[in-house]
Amino acid sequence: MARSLEVVGEKWALLAVREVFLGNRRFDEMVRRIGAPRDTLAARLRTLVDAGIFERRQYSDHPARFEYFLTDAGKDLYPVIVTLRQWGDRHLSEQDGPPAVFTHTCGQPLMTRLVCESCGQPASVPFRPPSATHQPAS
Amino acid sequence: MARSLEVVGEKWALLAVREVFLGNRRFDEMVRRIGAPRDTLAARLRTLVDAGIFERRQYSDHPARFEYFLTDAGKDLYPVIVTLRQWGDRHLSEQDGPPAVFTHTCGQPLMTRLVCESCGQPASVPFRPPSATHQPAS
DNA sequence: CCGGTTCGTCCGAAATCTGGACTTACGATA
DNA sequence: TATCGTAAGTCCAGATTTCGGACGAACCGG
Numbered sequence: 643m644a645r646s647l648e649v650v651g652e653k654w655a656l657l658a659v660r661e662v663f664l665g666n667r668r669f670d671e672m673v674r675r676i677g678a679p680r681d682t683l684a685a686r687l688r689t690l691v692d693a694g695i696f697e698r699r700q701y702s703d704h705p706a707r708f709e710y711f712l713t714d715a716g717k718d719l720y721p722v723i724v725t726l727r728q729w730g731d732r733h734l735s736e737q738d739g740p741p742a743v744f745t746h747t748c749g750q751p752l753m754t755r756l757v758c759e760s761c762g763q764p765a766s767v768p769f770r771p772p773s774a775t776h777q778p779a780s
Numbered sequence: 781m782a783r784s785l786e787v788v789g790e791k792w793a794l795l796a797v798r799e800v801f802l803g804n805r806r807f808d809e810m811v812r813r814i815g816a817p818r819d820t821l822a823a824r825l826r827t828l829v830d831a832g833i834f835e836r837r838q839y840s841d842h843p844a845r846f847e848y849f850l851t852d853a854g855k856d857l858y859p860v861i862v863t864l865r866q867w868g869d870r871h872l873s874e875q876d877g878p879p880a881v882f883t884h885t886c887g888q889p890l891m892t893r894l895v896c897e898s899c900g901q902p903a904s905v906p907f908r909p910p911s912a913t914h915q916p917a918s
Numbered sequence: 919c920c921g922g923t924t925c926g927t928c929c930g931a932a933a934t935c936t937g938g939a940c941t942t943a944c945g946a947t948a
Numbered sequence: 949t950a951t952c953g954t955a956a957g958t959c960c961a962g963a964t965t966t967c968g969g970a971c972g973a974a975c976c977g978g
Binding site for chain 1: 934935937938943
């Protein structure tokens, strides 16, 4: 998890990934939509390309223009985005509901569910009791 | 999602939350395990308490000592953590496998699965075709 | 008394982020 | 032809964060 955050935990990184999921692949469009400083976004796009999450494709030369696409690794970030949105919607949304919703082919919103990897049963959060054994050092 | 990241997207924040899930509720223990600067971690714990994710409980006075517990909102971050770990394990792990694993009561590791909110069907990533319609503003 | 533990704070240095101006190269408009 | 708009950045100086390490207070055990 620490490794994930090294790649994806920098400011604006996940927002940029979300934009590409929403179909906004161009620099200026992302700047407009997420409001990041151009400088920072440019740096972030570079690191995400280096990390193998985006692929940078030229769509015009002379005025050299580029678009960003998700690699397979990038597409696998989808659940992260949905999960984060889900938490924000539950705990942080104000009167105005969630602005952007990702939808299933049936038209209903998507969510993630915690399940056991082998038995497939939905799971609840394992919570350690308040007074657990506390070993001083080891 | 942007709102989620404002709360939880700062450096070390999710690592600290993970530590509490793992039962490490004390300042020094977190510092040792995640390697954050003490200063930064102290600041982060404050913001997480302010955000209603942690609750700070005193477990001894005179040398005033505190532990951090998850609120309900904090416990709801569990899927976020699992999802992030899942992505890192798939795309970033080296020869040595994932170090910390969260387990189901049956002893198997947990994962999250993308499903439709209403029909419950597993979903795959919706991917917009390369040359989607591009409307300038809306 | 001495060392160890715990939970921080304080400090100056380093890294990162920020907003805005600027650049280059078109195409469209007047 | 001059000007406007768009696109994808770069450059810069200043603000904000993070960093590592030293320090302090308050206890405990020997």
